[in-house]
Amino acid sequence: MDRTVIAYVIYLVVSIGLTVWVARTLSRNGRVFLADVLHGNEKLADAVNHLLVVGFYLVNLGFVALYLSDDDTVTDTRGVFEALSAKLGVVLLVLGVMHLANVYVLNKIRRRGVMEREQNPPVPPQAWTTPAAQA
Template identity: 75%
Template sequence: MDLTVVAYVIYLLISLGLTVWVARTLSRNGRVFLADVLHGNEKLADAVNHLLVVGFYLVNLGFIALYLQDDTTIADARGVFEALSRKLGVVLLVLGVMHLGNVYALNKFRRRGMMALDRTPPVQPQGYAGPQGSWAPPAAGH
């Protein structure tokens, strides 16, 4: 068997395995984070989590497939290792960037949700401060 084909098979096996592992890790741990971001709405958290995982798979598997082709001819075992290290290194960097992008986006959603909660006053105002700063007591009987 041609060593280039051997390198392709090893590259695909390792890349696919890494993609599945990272996606499962993101899905499992991201669900808890999404539930917090979405204020305990478990059903919506599961739906968003699933959509994020599908998008993660599509982008990464597409990249792995496009990056498979290599114009160099591999002549020996050293060439196999060099080609694999180059290809897998790039795949790992792309997986890392995708992971950081997901975490950044989720954190941004979480901050936006927390800011919305902070805008709500803890208690209703008890009186009215006039334009000159004078205080008017609440109406009688309230």
């Protein structure tokens, strides 16, 4: 088998494995965060979580597929490692950027909800108090 094909197979296996692992981790740990953002609506949190995971898979696996092609032919074992390290490094950076973008957007949504909750008084006003006269 050609070394280039071996590099492609290793790249695909590692990239897809990393994408699945990151997506599952984000899904499992992000559910609690989403439930807080969505004011305890568990069904909506599960639905949004699922949609985010599907979008995460589509973007990252699409990038992995597009980034698969290489103009250089791998001629030796050193070339396999160099090609893999460059490609996997970029895939890891894209996974990290996608994760940070998701957290940023969800944090903005959460902050907006917290601000809305803080604007409403916890107890409605009970009575009117006349201001004291200045001395």
